[in-house]
Amino acid sequence: MYIFCEGEGTEPDYFSFFEGLSSNFQIIVIPPENGTDPMKLMALAKSKLLDETCKYSMDYMANDSVWFVVDTDTWEEEGKIASLRRFCESQNETITQKYSEVKPYQAWNVVQSNPCFEIWLYYHFFDSRPTHEEVERYSTFKEFVNASISGGFDFQRDPVRLEDAISNSRKVYSSTLEGSPDLYSTEVYRLGEVILLFVKDSLNRLRGKMI
Secondary structure, three states, X not given: OEEEEOOOOHHHHHHHHXXXXXXXXXXXEEOOOOOOOHHHHHHHHHHHHHOOOOOOOOOHHHOOOEEEEXXXXXXXXXXXXXXXXXXXXXXXXXXXXXXXXXXXXXXXXXXXXXXXXXXXXXXXXXXXXXXXXXXXXXXXXXXXXXXXXXXXXXXXXXXXXXXXXXXXXXXXXXXXXXXXXXXXXXXXXXXXXXXXXXXXXHHHHXXXXXX
């Protein structure tokens, strides 16, 4: 699983928790190199996975997957997330055209959070959306999330609540007519569901020790 993300700290810190929890599963987190623009993340993915001199390779027979983890930010209004989604759709179509022996699956994916990735962290602890009044007491959404969680989100411990985060965020998820997540909604639960398939037993054991 290759994860291209906007953040250089938060997202890599989060997803690295799951590395090594299953011998059948490997996460490679690739942070931005030339900016967080979704188009730049797309260019980065092409250079890392599709170019002749690429560093990594995709094994579709082994169900390798790519996930772009993006914030709504201004990218939504600028149409850049829609362009990234179309790129992923075209890559998935190419798989079925080039590799007849591969059982169709969603190899290239975009998961968007509104307003940002921290809403996904929030749902590790809470099963309802925050209110505007609660959020507006803080200068940033990240500050709000850390204030809402006692001691702030602990990347060495709290990702063990993955199953809670999936359930909570999926329950309150809603989207616009165009298919983008509404405010305080996140699609990261889709990525979480795939990770959980491989690490659920390990997380259950860890949860008993850590919480």
